[in-house]
Amino acid sequence: MSHILFDFFGTLVDYDDGHARAPVRTAAFVSSLGQPMSADEFTARWDEVWMAWEARCAPTRLEFSMLDVARSFLPSASPDEISAFVSVYIAEWNAGVRYLPGLYELLLSLSQRHRLAVVSNTHEPDLVPFHLAAMGVAGLVETVVTSVEVGVRKPSPEIYSSALGRLGIPASSAVFVGDNPSADYFGPLAAGMRAAFLIDPAARHTAVPPAHRLSSVFDLPSVLA
Template identity: 75%
Template sequence: MSHILFDFFGTLVDYDDGHAPAPVKSAAMATALGRPMSADEFLTRWDSVWMAWESRCFSSHREFSMLDVAGSFLPDASPTELAAFVDVYIAEWNEGVRYLPGIEVLLSSLAGRYRLAVVSNTHEPDLVPAHLAAMGVAGLIDAVVTSVELGVRKPAPAIYESALTRLGIPASAAVFVGDNPSADYFGPRSLGMRSFLIDPAARHSAVPPGDRLSSIFDLPAVLL
């Protein structure tokens, strides 16, 4: 085994699994673009549009982008206005992302023995690379593969295959680590990758105990 492929959100960073908790600036921008609303009204309307996209794409594992959602949310806005709106919303959503103390040390140690990559579901192309740079670990990552760039999300086989092709390795040379059973454990295993699930509460009994981690910091011990 020569490569470690990581999920990002919930694995290398903690985050609030939902929409921006206090979208005051996003609501203000929507108001300025002709859709008056408070922050609370924004959350209700945004969630409705978001879930419509989720329902549309769920069965096919097709990925949608923040611009897709923004276009449905603000149908009269220009492309330039939509891009600016997405920037404002992402900045507010990022307030719920928390970097793990010690993650740079962990990844630096692993990079001394393995090549590292990130394979993440995300709706914004620049989001994961920007966080990796802010964390100070971008130089340790050989490849970043995201669902929005490919148009399909984990657990669609194509996203794992794209990562393996980009790295030039067979599935048997990689281990996958993440926090979602379908996307990060069973999906990679279906292609022949070894995988580990971050499951601190031991909620996923379908995953063997030896393949479950309490946190990402348990990974070095199981790779020995």
């Protein structure tokens, strides 16, 4: 096994699984465009538009982008205003992302024996590379494959094959590590990867064999050994 493919959110970082908790600056930006609203009003309206996109795309696993949602939310805004809106919102959403102490040392150690990649579902193509750079680990990761770039989300087979194609390896040369059973365990195995490991600290996912469940990503070296 020469490669380790990692999920990102919930695996290499902790994060709040939802929208920005207090989008005060985003609401102020929208208000500056002539649509006055409070942070709570923004969240309610944003959730409504977001869930409409989820309902549209989830059955086919097609991925949508933050720009898609922003255009639906602000239909009369200019392209520059849409881009600025997304930047403000992402900055506030990032407040819920928490870096894991010791991750650099873990990935550095793993990179001595394996080539590393990240395969992540995300609605913003620059988001994962931004965080990898901010954590100082971008140089340890050979490639980053995101659902918004491929056009489909995990566990669609295309996203795994895209990652394997970029790396130039067969599926049997890789293992996958993540925190979602469908996207990060059963999906990679169905794609032909040698093994997958699920981060499951509460041991909730009993369909995954105990030997393939991790309390955190920091358990990985011991199970690989």
